[in-house]
Amino acid sequence: MKSLVLAALGVVLATAVPVAHAADAPKSITIATEGAYAPWNFVTPDGKLDGLEIDLANDLCARMKIECKIIAQNWDGLIPSLQVGKFDVIMASMFITDKRLEVIDFTRTYAVDPSAFSVPKDSDLGKAMANDAEQFNLNDEAKAKPAIDKLRELLKGKVVGVQSATANLEFLKKYFADDIEIREYKTVEEHDLDLAAGRIDAVFAQKTALAATLAKPEFADFTEAGPGFDGGVFGRGTGAGVRKADTALKDMLNKAIDEAIADGTIKKLSEKWVHSDVTPKS
Amino acid sequence: MIDLTFYAEILPRLIAGLPLTLELAGLSVTLGFCLALILALAQRHGVIIPAIVRGFVAVFRGTPLLVQIFLIYYGIGQFRHGLQAIGLWGLFREPFWCATLALTLNTTAYGSEILRGSIASVPGGLREAARALGLTRFQTLHRIVLPLALRQALPSYGNEIILMIKGTSLASIVTLMEVTGIAQGIISESYRAIEVFVGAGLIYLTLNFTIIRLVGALETRLSRHLRRDGNTGGKPVAANLGNVH
Numbered sequence: 001m002k003s004l005v006l007a008a009l010g011v012v013l014a015t016a017v018p019v020a021h022a023a024d025a026p027k028s029i030t031i032a033t034e035g036a037y038a039p040w041n042f043v044t045p046d047g048k049l050d051g052l053e054i055d056l057a058n059d060l061c062a063r064m065k066i067e068c069k070i071i072a073q074n075w076d077g078l079i080p081s082l083q084v085g086k087f088d089v090i091m092a093s094m095f096i097t098d099k100r101l102e103v104i105d106f107t108r109t110y111a112v113d114p115s116a117f118s119v120p121k122d123s124d125l126g127k128a129m130a131n132d133a134e135q136f137n138l139n140d141e142a143k144a145k146p147a148i149d150k151l152r153e154l155l156k157g158k159v160v161g162v163q164s165a166t167a168n169l170e171f172l173k174k175y176f177a178d179d180i181e182i183r184e185y186k187t188v189e190e191h192d193l194d195l196a197a198g199r200i201d202a203v204f205a206q207k208t209a210l211a212a213t214l215a216k217p218e219f220a221d222f223t224e225a226g227p228g229f230d231g232g233v234f235g236r237g238t239g240a241g242v243r244k245a246d247t248a249l250k251d252m253l254n255k256a257i258d259e260a261i262a263d264g265t266i267k268k269l270s271e272k273w274v275h276s277d278v279t280p281k282s
Numbered sequence: 283m284i285d286l287t288f289y290a291e292i293l294p295r296l297i298a299g300l301p302l303t304l305e306l307a308g309l310s311v312t313l314g315f316c317l318a319l320i321l322a323l324a325q326r327h328g329v330i331i332p333a334i335v336r337g338f339v340a341v342f343r344g345t346p347l348l349v350q351i352f353l354i355y356y357g358i359g360q361f362r363h364g365l366q367a368i369g370l371w372g373l374f375r376e377p378f379w380c381a382t383l384a385l386t387l388n389t390t391a392y393g394s395e396i397l398r399g400s401i402a403s404v405p406g407g408l409r410e411a412a413r414a415l416g417l418t419r420f421q422t423l424h425r426i427v428l429p430l431a432l433r434q435a436l437p438s439y440g441n442e443i444i445l446m447i448k449g450t451s452l453a454s455i456v457t458l459m460e461v462t463g464i465a466q467g468i469i470s471e472s473y474r475a476i477e478v479f480v481g482a483g484l485i486y487l488t489l490n491f492t493i494i495r496l497v498g499a500l501e502t503r504l505s506r507h508l509r510r511d512g513n514t515g516g517k518p519v520a521a522n523l524g525n526v527h
Contacts, residue, residue: 076466076469076470079473080469080473080475083473099471103473161457164466164467164470165466165467165469165470183457184457184467185457190356193359194356194359194457197356197359197360198362198375199359199375199377
């Protein structure tokens, strides 16, 4: 029975794969994004995809001189769908982590964006560590430990919302699992709504995504709090995901990203969308 | 091809979500059945109440359960201050109660239609006979109409219970980590969607198969008199009213 089901699924998947797996340079590709992670990628009120990564994807495609189609896809289905060939590239503010590298490949880093908490201004954490500008790289855990311990103290017993299947969730599980209740949401929009509704005490997300939410009038009583974290479970910044077999495509994308960093395109786009420079330093 | 060690690893984790799945389904089916019975009976007389009930049924049968869960959870979240004022926020703050409410209202709508149909299918002659024997309206309902109607409704209601079990899989969109929610979590760690969903599917299949058998056994028990095995001689329904409840 089990093998029958698997065989049937295998047939369905095999016939549903529309794109070539060839290692030679493709003429046209499909890029998938989440479309729910402002300001990186989101859907405008008139139904179009927009955001930093949409602009960047279009720029990269122009550099590579290939045709690109950009589609939106549920966050937690992105990697499985890439693997079965529903599209060719993921550009969805996805961190390059060791765990993801086991199943797919990534281009070089095109942006670096640490993660942090956002809480009500009058909460313990809000009062103690509002708009903390400190930054910790978790590759050096010893240095980050005092800051994490302080956060743990302030967050004890609290309910924290986070998007499922993210490095942000990994971070909470690794450092706070015994002290907080973690609630998993499909999108950042949903955990933001619950933060505003008072169902959860804090959310944990990328700083740029928090900033986009906090800029909205409904979130006037909330603030980003505590230091920002990157490295460690967050991997090596944001990159574009590709299948391991698509080496030619990966090389083309790497070259285009290098150019976009070198001529300041990424700096320009990040200042337009996230009001800070997320260009990787190296 | 089948990696048994992986299944051995994920099945206990998936089964850990089963209590929540059962709580959601059990509570909503039980509450939903009581409400459905009330709505089905309320529709039999008058004009205004049946119209309201039909409106409710139309809304909850005509919209997807997913939309209902979203609306009840995130929609109610917008009215926090009003709900705090009347002391209900404590309930709606919890994703569990929001999901239970959505599932209950959904199954109430379907259940009331099933029961309305089966109550209407009880022959009018039986009611007349009951009245002729001097039974009150309540007695007629309690001893004649409902036992027959509920037995009639059983197969379709069994279907509805199974649909509710499967409906609980939507609770993960409001952060409840039942079987499907856990499955999605495991997929995001392992990226092995097929194995994990086959595992989750097997759990639902086992659960629903058990329910099908239980409902089937109950149905057999309630229709003993219809079997031509000599005990009751296969007499028509009305002759065996005493046995049916």
